[in-house]
Amino acid sequence: MERTELNTLGEFGLIDRIKSKFTNQNAETIKGIGDDAAVIDVGDKYMLVTTDILFEGIHFDLSYTPLRHLGYKAVAVNVSDIAAMNGIAKQITVTIGLSNRISVEAIDELYEGIKFACESYNVDLIGGDTSASASGFVVSITATGFVDKDKIVYRNGAKPNDILCVTGDLGAAYFGLQVLEREKQVYLANPSMQPELTEKEYLVGKILKPEARTDIIHELNELGVVPSSMIDISDGLASDLLHICTQSGVGAMVFEDKLPIEDITMLTATEFNVSPITAALNGGEDYQLLFTVKQSDFDKIQKVSDVLPIGYMTQDTAVQLALNSGGTAAIKAQGWNHLR
Numbered sequence: 001m002e003r004t005e006l007n008t009l010g011e012f013g014l015i016d017r018i019k020s021k022f023t024n025q026n027a028e029t030i031k032g033i034g035d036d037a038a039v040i041d042v043g044d045k046y047m048l049v050t051t052d053i054l055f056e057g058i059h060f061d062l063s064y065t066p067l068r069h070l071g072y073k074a075v076a077v078n079v080s081d082i083a084a085m086n087g088i089a090k091q092i093t094v095t096i097g098l099s100n101r102i103s104v105e106a107i108d109e110l111y112e113g114i115k116f117a118c119e120s121y122n123v124d125l126i127g128g129d130t131s132a133s134a135s136g137f138v139v140s141i142t143a144t145g146f147v148d149k150d151k152i153v154y155r156n157g158a159k160p161n162d163i164l165c166v167t168g169d170l171g172a173a174y175f176g177l178q179v180l181e182r183e184k185q186v187y188l189a190n191p192s193m194q195p196e197l198t199e200k201e202y203l204v205g206k207i208l209k210p211e212a213r214t215d216i217i218h219e220l221n222e223l224g225v226v227p228s229s230m231i232d233i234s235d236g237l238a239s240d241l242l243h244i245c246t247q248s249g250v251g252a253m254v255f256e257d258k259l260p261i262e263d264i265t266m267l268t269a270t271e272f273n274v275s276p277i278t279a280a281l282n283g284g285e286d287y288q289l290l291f292t293v294k295q296s297d298f299d300k301i302q303k304v305s306d307v308l309p310i311g312y313m314t315q316d317t318a319v320q321l322a323l324n325s326g327g328t329a330a331i332k333a334q335g336w337n338h339l340r
Ligand SMILES: Nc1ncnc2c1ncn2[C@@H]1O[C@H](COP(=O)(O)OP(=O)(O)OP(=O)(O)O)[C@@H](O)[C@H]1O
Pocket: 015, 018, 032, 033, 034, 035, 036, 037, 038, 051, 052, 077, 081, 234, 235
């Protein structure tokens, strides 16, 4: 029998392959595989369902991840996927895989973080599953949410000339992780060295305590603006913008000088000898919303301080970065891909 290595498909190729083998059989299934959350017709509203799994060693390192933060983040990343459909999360289930290295106190701490997130995002913990894990700690969360039927937003609705917006700065979480990894190595080499993170607090905060931008969903709703397409940035602006472009059948022009990058991100990029633009495009785990709006909504969205226009959509399907130096460069999906 033929054997194909996973890296020949990559994460997204594998998802497409799985998707191609299934057809939905229920009229209530409005959208299955392929967006930030599935969409189910439950009567006067759409119900949204999304799931995210976090693995020790892949998504977090317990040597520098407080379990309270891990619990909060596991909820936030799911709430963010519901927000990316223009919805509001309401319920979660939590599944944990435990190794004997984890104490009861550690689980208490994880659930303190989960509880804090439930309170701040107004969601209910309604169930889950508990198992032993042979390969480190695992936490997986499924979230449900709701959206008015006429307000649902998919990845595939972007139109040429729509304005491309992002809800905050990019690349900070990437450098937060680099800083934590560096401090870990320093500590391993000399355990009497205490990490000096005060200057990098902003960056470390972005990787350990990301927020879902539900505030923006509420603000857009109050302004009566429904984006034409939306995604949350988990794998990097480049990769996630490409999802919007491929699914919408459009291209994009992003302006390098409009990419929101904080000063501390710039400074740390120099320190690590990494281009801040590369980090903003491909770093991932920013959990900002990336969305498009019709030009006629531009005046309204300008009133929201955290909505930053970074480019526009084009009929031509090329996805490009307009460089400060003049000219353009192709934007490629070089961000996070689990199987490459
Ligand atoms: N193993 C799988 N089987 C079926 N569907 C899958 C599988 N993995 C992912 N999907 C579906 O593929 C789509 C894209 O998934 P993906 O995890 O990339 O979502 P995302 O929102 O881009 O990323 P993130 O999980 O970081 O928020 C979703 O509809 C998801 O439900």
